Amino acid sequence: MSCVLGFDVGxxxxxxxxxxxxxxDARALTVVPMRDKVPDWEALDRLMRDWQPQALVVGLPLALDGSRQPMTRTARRFGAELRTRYGINPDFADERHSSQEAAQRFARQRKAGLKRRRDGAKVDAEAAAVIVETWLSGLPPTPLS
Incomplete structure (x- = not known):
């Protein structure tokens, strides 16, 4: 059980x-468009088929004080859709500050010449990587055998 897909829902x-x-560890993979509050399920189907994850993690948007906000319901609904569609019960990870961390990483990578301005569209994927790393850091170590 080593592969995890993480999602930053916007x-x-x-x-x-x-x-x-x-x-x-985690790395940014891609961004999937939402159209009229509906994810591009074909793109998500391809990702699930290609990566065959054993776990799913959805970022849970909370206000700075830890209370719910309007996007919290959207993320929970997306998690329920993942469970129904793929039969994997997703975990939720607090995503407070993930977007700021992703933006800082992107800025450092641009400064180092590793990213270009046009790569900025993938900052949401970098935020998903932060979410996965946060989730992974809270798990007990997985045995290698």
Whole structure:
């Protein structure tokens, strides 16, 4: 059980990241469009088929004080749709500050010449990587055998 797909759900895009429970790391993968509050399920179907994750993690947007906000319901609904569609019960991870961390990472990578301005569209995928890393850091170590 090593492959994890993570999602940062927004109103226009869903950032997607891949994580590994054995190594404890994650990386940005792609963004999937939302049209009229409906995800591009064909794109998500392809990601599920290609990566065959054993776990799913959805970022849970909370206000700074930890209370719910309007996007909290959207993320929970997306998680329920994932469960229905793929038969995997997703975990939810607090995503407070994930977007800021993703933006800072992007800025550092641009400064180092590793990213270009046009790569900015994938900041949501980087936020998903932060969410997966947060979730992975709270898990007990996975045995290698």
């Amino acid at each position: 109103t226009r895009l869903i950032g997607v990241a891949i994580g590994n429970r054995i190594t404890g």
